[in-house]
Amino acid sequence: MTMTSSQSKLLLQLNKFYNERVQSRRASIAKNMRDVCAVVQDVLKEVETQEPRFVSSLTEINGHYEGLQVCPLPLSMLIPHKVHHLKKDHNSEHR
Numbered sequence: 001m002t003m004t005s006s007q008s009k010l011l012l013q014l015n016k017f018y019n020e021r022v023q024s025r026r027a028s029i030a031k032n033m034r035d036v037c038a039v040v041q042d043v044l045k046e047v048e049t050q051e052p053r054f055v056s057s058l059t060e061i062n063g064h065y066e067g068l069q070v071c072p073l074p075l076s077m078l079i080p081h082k083v084h085h086l087k088k089d090h091n092s093e094h095r
Contacts, residue, residue, distance in 0.1 A: 033065075033070070037058070037060070037065050037068065040058060041056075041058060041060075044056035044058060
């Protein structure tokens with residue numbers, strides 16, 4: 001299958017658009033996400049310090065954040081967390 005001149009031009013324009021616009025936007029978004037995640041990790045560490053039952057599941061592994069879900073519309077980030085409940089001593093209530 002041979003490409004026509006118009007298909008070749010279209011392919012060049014698509015590659016140019018991808019390289020100039022999409023790649024730079026992608027890099028910008030990735031940088032912003034890393035910055036936000038760093039701040040969120042700091043906040044979650046402070047929460048863990050103040051509330052020992054809280055355990056953050058947001059961890060960075062090889063440049064990717066595990067435990068993070070990003071939803072595009074509306075832009076939101078879901079960070080699952082765990083709260084360990086302490087067993088209540090029923091005898092201490094009656095004293």
